[in-house]
Amino acid sequence: MxxxxxxxxxxxxxQFALTAMYHWLFVPLTLGLGLIMCIMESIYVRTGKELWKSxxxxxxxxxxxNFAMGVATGIILEFEFGTNWSNYSWFVGDxxxxxxxxxxxxxxxxxxxxxxxMFFGWEKLGKGTHLLSTWMTVLGATFSAxxxxxxxxxxxxxxxxxFNPETARCEMTSFAAVALSPVAVxxxxxxxxxxxxxxxxxxxxxxxxxxxxxxHMEFAHRSxxxxxxxxxxxxxxxxxxxxxxxxxIARHQPMKLAAAEGLYEGGQGVGLIGLGFLKPGINWANPExxxxxxxLEIPCGLSILATNTMExxxxxxxxxxxxxxxxxxxxxxxxxxxxxxxxxxxxxxxxAAQGGxxxxxxxxxxxxxxxxxxGYLKEPSxxxxxxxxxxxxxxxxVILGGYFIALFAGLLLVGRRLDRxxxxxxxxxxxxxxxxxxxxxxxxVAEVGRQPWAIQNLLPNCAAVSKLPVGSVQTxxxxxxxxxxxxxxxxxxxxxxxxxxxxxxxxx
Amino acid sequence: xxxxxxxxxxxxxxxxxxxxxxxxxxxxxxQTLVGTLGRTEQQRRMLLLATGRKWEITxxxxxxxxxxxxxxxxxxxxxxxGGAYWVWMLILLCFVIQAVSYEFQLKRANLLGVxxxxxxxxxxxxxxxxxxxxAVGTLFFGAEFIVDKQxxxxxxxxxxxxxxxxxxxxxEAVLDIRNVLLGLAVLMLARCLAHLYFLNRxxxxxxxxxxxxxxxxxxxxxxxxxxSFLGAWCTADGFVVGQGGAVEIKSMRHLHDLLSMPLxxxxxxxxxxxxxxxxxxxxxxxDNRNGIWTAGIGSVLAVWALLLTxxxxxxxxxxxxxxxxxxxxxANSCSSMYxxxxxxxxxxxxxxxxxxxxWAWHALERTPIQPSEAEDSH
Numbered sequence: 001m002x003x004x005x006x007x008x009x010x011x012x013x014x015q016f017a018l019t020a021m022y023h024w025l026f027v028p029l030t031l032g033l034g035l036i037m038c039i040m041e042s043i044y045v046r047t048g049k050e051l052w053k054s055x056x057x058x059x060x061x062x063x064x065x066n067f068a069m070g071v072a073t074g075i076i077l078e079f080e081f082g083t084n085w086s087n088y089s090w091f092v093g094d095x096x097x098x099x100x101x102x103x104x105x106x107x108x109x110x111x112x113x114x115x116x117x118m119f120f121g122w123e124k125l126g127k128g129t130h131l132l133s134t135w136m137t138v139l140g141a142t143f144s145a146x147x148x149x150x151x152x153x154x155x156x157x158x159x160x161x162x163f164n165p166e167t168a169r170c171e172m173t174s175f176a177a178v179a180l181s182p183v184a185v186x187x188x189x190x191x192x193x194x195x196x197x198x199x200x201x202x203x204x205x206x207x208x209x210x211x212x213x214x215x216h217m218e219f220a221h222r223s224x225x226x227x228x229x230x231x232x233x234x235x236x237x238x239x240x241x242x243x244x245x246x247x248x249i250a251r252h253q254p255m256k257l258a259a260a261e262g263l264y265e266g267g268q269g270v271g272l273i274g275l276g277f278l279k280p281g282i283n284w285a286n287p288e289x290x291x292x293x294x295x296l297e298i299p300c301g302l303s304i305l306a307t308n309t310m311e312x313x314x315x316x317x318x319x320x321x322x323x324x325x326x327x328x329x330x331x332x333x334x335x336x337x338x339x340x341x342x343x344x345x346x347x348x349x350x351x352a353a354q355g356g357x358x359x360x361x362x363x364x365x366x367x368x369x370x371x372x373x374x375g376y377l378k379e380p381s382x383x384x385x386x387x388x389x390x391x392x393x394x395x396x397x398v399i400l401g402g403y404f405i406a407l408f409a410g411l412l413l414v415g416r417r418l419d420r421x422x423x424x425x426x427x428x429x430x431x432x433x434x435x436x437x438x439x440x441x442x443x444x445v446a447e448v449g450r451q452p453w454a455i456q457n458l459l460p461n462c463a464a465v466s467k468l469p470v471g472s473v474q475t476x477x478x479x480x481x482x483x484x485x486x487x488x489x490x491x492x493x494x495x496x497x498x499x500x501x502x503x504x505x506x507x508x
Numbered sequence: 509x510x511x512x513x514x515x516x517x518x519x520x521x522x523x524x525x526x527x528x529x530x531x532x533x534x535x536x537x538x539q540t541l542v543g544t545l546g547r548t549e550q551q552r553r554m555l556l557l558a559t560g561r562k563w564e565i566t567x568x569x570x571x572x573x574x575x576x577x578x579x580x581x582x583x584x585x586x587x588x589x590g591g592a593y594w595v596w597m598l599i600l601l602c603f604v605i606q607a608v609s610y611e612f613q614l615k616r617a618n619l620l621g622v623x624x625x626x627x628x629x630x631x632x633x634x635x636x637x638x639x640x641x642x643a644v645g646t647l648f649f650g651a652e653f654i655v656d657k658q659x660x661x662x663x664x665x666x667x668x669x670x671x672x673x674x675x676x677x678x679x680e681a682v683l684d685i686r687n688v689l690l691g692l693a694v695l696m697l698a699r700c701l702a703h704l705y706f707l708n709r710x711x712x713x714x715x716x717x718x719x720x721x722x723x724x725x726x727x728x729x730x731x732x733x734x735x736s737f738l739g740a741w742c743t744a745d746g747f748v749v750g751q752g753g754a755v756e757i758k759s760m761r762h763l764h765d766l767l768s769m770p771l772x773x774x775x776x777x778x779x780x781x782x783x784x785x786x787x788x789x790x791x792x793x794x795d796n797r798n799g800i801w802t803a804g805i806g807s808v809l810a811v812w813a814l815l816l817t818x819x820x821x822x823x824x825x826x827x828x829x830x831x832x833x834x835x836x837x838x839a840n841s842c843s844s845m846y847x848x849x850x851x852x853x854x855x856x857x858x859x860x861x862x863x864x865x866x867w868a869w870h871a872l873e874r875t876p877i878q879p880s881e882a883e884d885s886h
Contacts, residue, residue, distance in 0.1 A: 068610070068611035069607075072608045075604060082574075082586060082588070086591070087670075089589070090586040097575065098843075101578065105854060106857060109568055111564075116561050121872060129871070167657065168669075171844040350660070479601065498615070
């Protein structure tokens, strides 16, 4: 059989990354702006004031443009698991497919049905029914996020399953363990609350532009008031869930944490890097030299984050590859060479165990299955994710998260005096792209940091990919790149024009 | 309830989703008719408003169909999507360009212009049903793939469980005229249903008159393609799993399957009759607006019956022309008993989903679309 071309894996990853990152430009605004819209329409229904109706309709118009792009970019992602990762689809389809199907049945239909009522129903439905439609649309989008994040979390922390040698795949043994895994719960809360932050930044940013231009002042102040309260609460929740997410990573994906911290040589009482610049070309096997050109460190911060103690041991990249330290389960961690050897043994045992004829092979498979995926790796260094990307993305996400807390708190403190301070208004407006950068950076940490795994410890990307001609994947990559970029530019043009037109047109 | 029951239950549901999707592609059919039926901008806006309120349900049904197939028959998902790469990618691209076009077309500063977005809608309307129908044809007439689950444990090299045996990666399906006939039949059915939908929804005498003038020709084309497909389907040799588990060729397999499954036979006959009644209703009673419901229900039943015969009866629902023993059956491609059971519990929500869809449809469509609504459409 012909070997898999390495560039096929890279192009398949690039295509998935491209489509996922485009999709994620639109989803957080749907979730965040959607909830703000719900709050505003609820105020309208409660108070009966028409100005709240016009405010809601204005934001709903922008929501609609953004939502369409989310739908367009989302469909590709679901089917790419089959088109580009066909081994993966069989190997874990028994578990991974279920959340996608539930998402379709429970969430997508809710969204698709009520969004039509939300947009076309202003004159056809009563106030209460229309409000219900708006809430149902946003609830559908949030349910959708839940199920797709359950699926993603399972890839990072596979639970509730067993391997069946007869079918050569992982099979679900507990739906509750998959759907309510602690990693999934944390990931959902962190992702959704961070999306609320992005929605709030978008609303305060657009409103700041009106204040800068001296237009729609009442509308802008009203929108900022709602979005700043909402945004501050969301940003604080994001910080809290982000901390829990860090704890989960320390427990289940220590290599990701080491990469995110640029930690080559671990130890006790390890500091958390607040800011820093990595030296290029660090060799993991010889990290005696300080891997940083410059750094600002919080003493013992990483140990506290990972172990809840100041002196707790946190493994670095070298420690993880060489093993020997005491792991989460209290036992000495194996070296990567040993894990690769056991993985190779598991794969050999699977070949012998298929057909159920060789009982000792079945036993050997069970013994070594924990490290099954390591058997496909060629070198220990294959296990190291891109350190610089993970490290800098993590800093960008955290620093911007802190900035948003300050931004919302500041806006609430300043109140209506805000329109006097033009530089501040400009800064608020320029915060919109920062929210997107923070959001994408979060996903870079999550996904780049877990390389080379499609399924943590069980299936590396090289064993998950579809056998396709590289040229086909390159072609579809460029088709999506050109199409999505064109549509993104179109969306931005429509949004900017709608914002320039202002909310009055919506009152008509 | 044993493993076989759950496999067949999920084939029943996936087939139903597929059948609903074929019916809902009246949206796509409608998109190909906008330029023909709408001579003025107002008429075109009315037509697009009518389909624009429904496109998301069609889209969502496609996505749910994909998710349900993945969850219940992951080996199909892995084999067909990963192998017939170009067919599925083209289908997906058709739906990507649709998803933005309704929202963007009438917006100011939309970069590409209203004509471009309407061309996107036309392309989606034309290619969507044609490609979906052609791809579904391979469920009956076979595709060029090889499956080897043991490959995951081959030493030394990364595993390849499913492989495509031609370099065309699915495009070769068009070389089998029977697949294309099904594609054309689905396209013409979508256009016929769209006529009936517009007759139900649009309050414009000119549009109605044009639709009624065009409908007989569309019906004739649909019948030519559908009956040709049905004839080829009934007389085609097919793969079956023989006594010893080996795959064998059986003459007129689908006809035999149909005759041995009274439920599927009944659904197909009733479905085809309802489609014909629904299509002919407005030609006989020109003021009758209910043809869409009769033909819609009929099309769901007929497509459902055809898909059921592919998977039920212990049959092979995805035959491999490259290696018959690689052919997919419900048993060798499905999820585990546990997963199917769990998913079956989730499927109990489907009646609630259908209930609120019906309620929402009714709430939004109490009266036909008036010209004034087209002027307000965003």
